[in-house]
Amino acid sequence: MSLDKENVSSGEILDFDVLSKLYQFVKPYQKQFYFLVFLTVALAVLAPTRPLLIQIAIDDFVSIGDGEGLLRITVFLVALLLLHAIVQFGHTYLSGWIGQVIIRDIRTKLYRHLLRMRLKFFDNTPIGRLVTRSISDIETLADVFSQGLASIIGDLLQLVAILLVMFWVDWRLTLVSLSTLPLLIVSTYVFKEKVKESFNEVRNAVSNLNSFLQEHITGMNIIQIFNRERREFEKFKEINREHRKAHLKSVLYYSVYYPVAEIIQAIGIGLVVWYGATGVFDLDLKVGVLISFIMYLQLFFRPIRMIADRFNTLQMGVVSSARIFKLLENNEQIPDEGSVAPDRINGSISFEGVWFAYVGQDWVLRDINFDVRHGETVALVGATGAGKSSVINLISRFYEINQGRILLDGKDIREYSLGSLRKHIGVVMQDVFLFSDTIYYNITLGNPEITKEQVMEAADLVGARKFIERLPGGLEYNVKERGATLSVGQRQLISFVRAMVYDPEIIVLDEATSSVDTETEEMIQQAIEKMMKGRTSIVIAHRLSTIQRADKIIVLHQGEIKESGTHDSLLRKGGYYAQLHQMQLKSMVTG
Structure with missing residues (x-):
């Protein structure tokens, strides 16, 4: 078993191509989205009002002992806090709601897309990686709306609003307050870059871990x-160790950044208190202004500290979006442009x-020509790798042919x-393959038109x-999963019922009796004869005894038809089929 490791890297935050594609999923919820924008602006406007009101309360009412005026502004302040809480609730809930409905729509579209992909795509793509795309990557998009884009816009608007009010109240104190801002910006930028790098490593580790676990649990x-x-345990420990290291690296950066940001903020507040106190002593500054500026600084530095984390959330969301859209734009789908849809067919x-x-020009089938008439039974025989299973995969269009054509009732199967x-x-x-569900579901595959009576008739x-x-x-x-609680023979019988209940x-x-015992095989052979009556049948079997009564036997060797005919005619011919028959007789005798 091989582990196909995945490496991804962050893209640009303002990847307008990705953001425009993401916006297509927002369009059905435009009213809610614009209302969210309105709430974001409202929060930005409300943010600086509390310190401003406290400043007015202290300077205009407390300082002169106006208890009645203080009561009025206190009531107004409480009402404003309640309004802020309501707006904050609406903003948080609505941003989370939009995020969840959008990821629901994207996940639905992605799964519908996967259902139409060619089997060749699944042959070449680790299932764990698809699980990561469908779950982890899409889940990251929810954070883009709840913690990323809306929050970043809100934080930036809040910063602008606070700065405008600060300059309006006292421009000199504002400049003193912002003296430590360059230090915070530099540390925030360094933190953002380092955390982005660690987030990339975490996403890679998660994807590789999913791929490894899916592959190895399936092949246990x-x-x-x-x-x-x-x-295999040592390999898992190594991948898990990489996952831990990536997470610990991000924990380290957070552990360093937030104390540094707190120190810078404390220095800024200290400078404001020192400068403001000097102004108060000189009667050049009111006490309320000084107190309000301390509050402004706390409000100002908090979104700056958070904005780096939110930018990384947005960036990882853009990366996840890019990977999801890349999968959605993958055109490895079987074209379904046919319009022919008859209720019944003849079956030729x-x-x-x-x-x-399957790959390039490594031909599995070479210039295959044969006919199967209505009601006829044709058997395909040959050594492993001769191309037998490929023939039946092509009939159902699980794969597309490179050259030639396949006709069903005289029409190209691509017309259906x-x-x-x-x-x-x-x-x-x-x-x-059986799903972890009831026998009834595994037979009907959830088709409500098939009754239990029909299932039991087929059984x-x-x-x-x-x-x-x-x-x-x-x-x-x-x-249970993959039919673990049933024997191989029982699973095979259920697959027969599943095929028959649709009355094809x-x-x-395809080797339908290879995994059952002799007694069960005899019972199934009788059922097969009933199934084939009046139907076109194509049978693959290694045991030649099971196809002796076929109307035609086609012998495949290295992707080519070596000979064809009835069992007796091929034996008389003394060719490749006769050799296979003789070899099986000897193995039965020696066995």
């Missing part, structure tokens, strides 16, 4: 079979000069809509009814 049986637990299939390769094409083809794979046909009824809850029995005109069996 291989790890245990080959006694690789210790080695033709391959005309089909060439196919994907949904219609696959509806008429029932596929039973060798490796049966009767393939001989699965008895074992289903013996399970606790019957059809409602939960098979074409049946494709």
Whole structure:
């Protein structure tokens, strides 16, 4: 097993291309977004009013002993604080709400996009990375709206409002107050760059950790079979160590920055107190102004301390957005431009000069030509890697051919809509996948049009009814992840029921009996004969005894058709098929 590590880096905060794409998801909620902007401006306006009112209270009422005036302004101040609290609540809730509905829409669109991707895309992309895109990266976008963009705009507006009021009250004291600002700006910039670097490392570590865990948990049986637990554990510890180091690095930067910012703020307040006290002593400055400036400084420095963190949140959101949009713009999808969608089909299939390769021109199939008439059973045989499974993958358009064409009832399969094409083809794979859900769900895949009665009728046909009824809850029995609580044979029987319940005109069996015992195989063979009656059938089997009664046997070797015919005619011919048959007879005798 290999671990495909991912490395990503932060982009620019003002990546207008990414922000414009992100805004497309905001458009359906424009009213709420503009109201959020209004609340942001309101918070900025309200921020400097409290120190201003306290200044007025001290200088205009406390200093002359005007208790009635002090009561009036106190009531006004309390009302203003309540208004500020209400606006703050609305701003926080609305920014979080917008963030959640947008990530819901993006996640929905991303999953819908993934559902249409070619299987080749999933062959080449680690599942853990897709999980990171669908969960962690999208979750980061919620922070862009709740802690990033709206908060940064609000902080900047608040800074402007506070500065304007400070200069209006006393420009000399304002300049003294801002004397330490360059130190704070420099330290904030250094902090922002360092935290951005550590955030990049954290995101890389999370993505690599997800990929590693998904791959190795899925392949746990291989790890245990080959006694690789210790080695894989060491690899996991290494990746986990990188994850810890990245997080601790960001913790270190926060641990250094915030005390430094507090010291700079304390120095600024100290200078204001020293200069302001001198003015008070000289009767050149009122006490209320001095107290209000101490409050202004606290209000002023707080958003500056937070703004670096918010910029990093926004930056990581832009990076996550860029990666999500890159995935959304990936065009490795099967074109679904066909309009043919018949209710029923005849089921005749033709391959005309089909060439196919998974990668480049490493041909898996070379100039394949054959016909399958309605109701006919065709068997594909050949050694592993001969191209048998590729043939059936192409019929359902899981992959696209490179050259040639495949016809269904005389029409190119690309003329059919994907949904219609696959509806008429029932596929039973060798490796049966079951979801962690009930047997009923795994058979119907959530299709509400299929009743339990129809499921049990199909189960009767393939001989699965008895074992289903013996399970606790019957059809409602939960098979757990990948059908872990069922035997291989039972999982195979469920896959037969799943294929039959949709009543397809074409049946494709890929090594459908290779994983069951002899007794179960005999039962399934009887069911297969019933399934194939009146249907076009394509069968892949290593055991040649299971396909002797096929109407036609096609022998594949290294992607080419070596010979075709009935079982008896191919034996008389004494070619490649006869050799395969003789080899299997010898293995049965010696076995």
